Every structure is written in C-alpha cells, then in structure tokens.
C-alpha cells in the first residue's frame with residue numbers, strides 16, 4: 628500500500644508540475660503574440676504629496692488581458708518575460724507608451740508631474756537600457772526631469788555596472804527610485820553605494836502602523852531619507868490612520884488605494900478633473 632501511495636503521490640505531483648510548466652509555456656508564447664495583438668495596456672496610479680494632498684506623480688503599471696488566459700497579473704508574467712528575455716521588448720514598449728502619455732497630458736494641461744516607470748533588473752543587466760530610455764525621451768519629447776525609473780534592491784547583484792548606468796541617467800536628468808525598499812538583503816548597502824533620488828517604503832512596512840516597533844521602523848526610514856536628501860514615498864497606503872501617521876513622521880509622498888487604485892487613461896483623467904489638484 629505504501630508503494631502504491633508513493634506512486635500515486637508521484638503521479639499527483641507530476642500532474643501539478645506539468646500544469647504549472649504548461650501554463651508557463653503558454654504565457655511565454657502568448658507574451659510575444661500579445662504585444663503584436665495590442666493586448667497590453669498601462670494603468671496609472673497617482674502619487675500624492677502628504678502635506679498638500681496634491682497629485683505630484685503617476686506610476687505606470689502594466690496590464691495584460693490575453694485572448695486565452697484572460698487577465699494575467701504582472702507578478703506572474705514579468706518573471707517569465709525576464710527569464711525568456713522578452714522583457715527587453717516589453718519594457719521598451721512600456722517606456723515609450725508611458726513617456727508618450729506623460730507628454731500628451733503635459734501638452735493638454737492635464738498633468739505635469741513625474742511619470743514613474745518600473746524597470747526590471749534584467750533590463751539593466753542585459754539590455755541597453757540607457758539607449759532605450761534616451762530614444763523614448765527623444766521620440767516623445769518628454770523632458771527627462773519628468774521621468775523617474777523604479778528599480779528594486781535586487782539590483783545590488785551588479786553594483787558597478789548599475790552605478791555607471793544610474794550616474795548616466797541622473798546626469799541626463801532622469802530620476803531613479805528604489806522600489807520595495809526594506810525587503811531586500813542589502814537595503815543599507817544600496818543606499819551607501821548607488822546614486823538614487825527616491826526611496827519607496829515597501830507596503831509591508833505601511834500595512835501595520837499600529838505597533839510601536841513598526842512605527843519606529845518607518846520613522847527611522849523616513850529620517851534616513853531626510854538625512855540623505857532623498858524623496859521618501861510610502862506605498863500601499865489604504866487607510867486614513869496610515870496617512871495621518873505618515874504626515875506626522877513628515878513622509879514626503881504617499882501612494883495607495885486610499886487615494887486611488889491604478890486606473891485606465893480615461894479613469895485617471897476623470898480622477899484628475901474631479902479632484903482638481905487635490906487627491907482627497
């Protein structure tokens with residue numbers, strides 16, 4: 628019986644593995660098709676100045692609605708796009724589209740704050756990200772000062788190459804933000820080594836601001852940001868009490884469902900017209 632169970636268990640896990648692998652393979656091939664079929668769109672989530680409650684920035688977030696799979700989360704397809712190298716094409720599409728949209732909004736007097744674009748570590752390591760960004764800026768005519776790129780701390784795997792790229796971007800006027808700050812192994816090492824403009828405190832630190840320990844950590848991160856003259860953004864702000872705490876700690880910027888989920892172009896234009904320049 629044990630042998631039978633063992634075999635069954637093996638079959639069971641094999642099927643599960645097979646399902647997982649085949650979904651991955653479908654995603655991999657559908658990604659390429661998807662770009663051709665215009666299945667990708669960008670949603671935009673506002674960033675809010677904590678003191679004035681004005682909308683000071685926007686983050687572009689990639690959305691994929693596939694003909695076979697329906698809506699697929701970036702948490703699932705971005706790693707697959709990275710592994711297959713497709714992120715280079717996809718990331719370039721995102722950069723061009725976000726810059727084009729930001730410049731359109733600026734031209735029409737709808738929005739003139741910063742446009743933040745997530746850039747994957749793989750794009751930095753394997754792609755010519757500098758050329759890609761310069762071309763997107765030239766094509767769209769967006770001022771480099773209006774663009775910010777968001778990168779996670781896992782970038783530390785390749786410090787030397789990264790600091791050269793960050794230096795070049797910043798010399799060009801583009802801002803650099805460290806995304807999901809505090810979740811990596813080397814948050815302080817990153818701060819010490821890499822030239823950056825902004826830190827985004829990860830949502831996991833913002834989620835529970837009722838505990839003394841959590842409060843101390845967030846206060847400390849904000850203080851570090853102030854001493855290093857960096858902009859500090861809190862991500863995943865969902866409740867008024869969190870915003871009140873962040874205001875008391877003098878955090879610069881907040882982003883989260885409290886103000887708005889990521890929205891389509893039409894929805895965000897409506898949001899901006901409803902709220903004027905104030906977000907609450």
Ligand code: C2E
Pocket residue numbers: 672687688689700701702705718721745746747777806807862863864865882883884885889
């Ligand atoms: P991220 O850059 O850290 O973006 C924040 C994520 O949290 C987004 O998920 C956003 O929709 C979500 N979020 C924002 N406010 C709240 C909140 O108050 N509560 C909760 N529960 N969630 C909130 P999303 O859009 O699913 O994106 C997931 C991740 O996928 C992003 O994390 C980013 O790492 C990656 N990603 C998205 N778009 C792109 C892209 O164009 N290029 C690359 N390389 N990565 C992208």
Ligand code: MG
Pocket residue numbers: 686745777806
């Ligand atoms: Mg981000």
Ligand code: MG
Pocket residue numbers: 806807827862
């Ligand atoms: Mg983030």
Ligand code: MG
Pocket residue numbers: 807829830862
């Ligand atoms: Mg995050």
